[in-house]
Amino acid sequence: GAVVSQHPSWVICKSGTSVKIECRSLDFQATTMFWYRQFPKQSLMLMATSNEGSKATYEQGVEKDKFLINHASLTLSTLTVTSAHPEDSSFYICSTRRLDSPLHFGNGTRLTVT
Amino acid sequence: AQTVTQSQPEMSVQEAETVTLSCTYDTSENNYYLFWYKQPPSRQMILVIRQEAYKQQNATENRFSVNFQKAAKSFSLKISDSQLGDTAMYFCAFMPIFTDKLIFGTGTRLQVFP
Numbered sequence: 342g343a344v345v346s347q348h349p350s351w352v353i354c355k356s357g358t359s360v361k362i363e364c365r366s367l368d369f370q371a372t373t374m375f376w377y378r379q380f381p382k383q384s385l386m387l388m389a390t391s392n393e394g395s396k397a398t399y400e401q402g403v404e405k406d407k408f409l410i411n412h413a414s415l416t417l418s419t420l421t422v423t424s425a426h427p428e429d430s431s432f433y434i435c436s437t438r439r440l441d442s443p444l445h446f447g448n449g450t451r452l453t454v455t
Numbered sequence: 456a457q458t459v460t461q462s463q464p465e466m467s468v469q470e471a472e473t474v475t476l477s478c479t480y481d482t483s484e485n486n487y488y489l490f491w492y493k494q495p496p497s498r499q500m501i502l503v504i505r506q507e508a509y510k511q512q513n514a515t516e517n518r519f520s521v522n523f524q525k526a527a528k529s530f531s532l533k534i535s536d537s538q539l540g541d542t543a544m545y546f547c548a549f550m551p552i553f554t555d556k557l558i559f560g561t562g563t564r565l566q567v568f569p
């Protein structure tokens with residue numbers, strides 16, 4: 342069964358609004374989660390590392406004020422795209438793992454900003 | 456910085472035949488992990504196979520096997536007895552040891568024809 346749950350799977354929002362994406366680990370604690378972004382027909386690019394109880398670590402070129410990450414509990418990390426614009430339209434996917442097991446990915450969220 | 460290169464944007468193979476997807480990477484590290492992920496149209500990331508750099512023996516997983524050439528920094532995926540369900544995007548990925556961060560290649564779109 343699913344190990345990582347991501348919600349919503351698809352969201353459309355108007356330009357200027359904010360969108361929150363959730364990533365949950367099911368039946369285990371995840372102190373670290375990763376957020377990736379995938380443009381159409383392109384590869385996955387790591388955006389940030391979400392750390393439970395502390396600030397996220399962002400990759401170079403990723404605006405931390407634009408992509409707010411909160412990891413307030415051991416089973417939930419959220420990515421908020423603030424003041425979304427059409428260029429933020431993309432596929433966002435999270436990953437994490439149980440101890441001593443391979444990484445698992447969420448099913449991803451397709452964001453369309455109109 | 457580590458990079459992963461997949462030089463084949465698209466590949467096709469007839470059902471039951473064998474196909475090899477290529478991947479090269481660049482790193483100055485000695486210990487790391489390499490992965491092949493499959494992304495079907497559902498966009499779910501599925502782990503196909505994993506290789507530890509310190510292991511000389513090539514990893515195998517049923518119909519999937521790799522040819523890991525550490526000195527050449529090459530990590531190709533061989534799919535034997537191809538099935539229609541193998542049709543997907545395939546991403547090669549690099550992971551530095553002691554992290555869970557994945558660096559993906561640009562992907563190879565594989566089409567299996569009946």
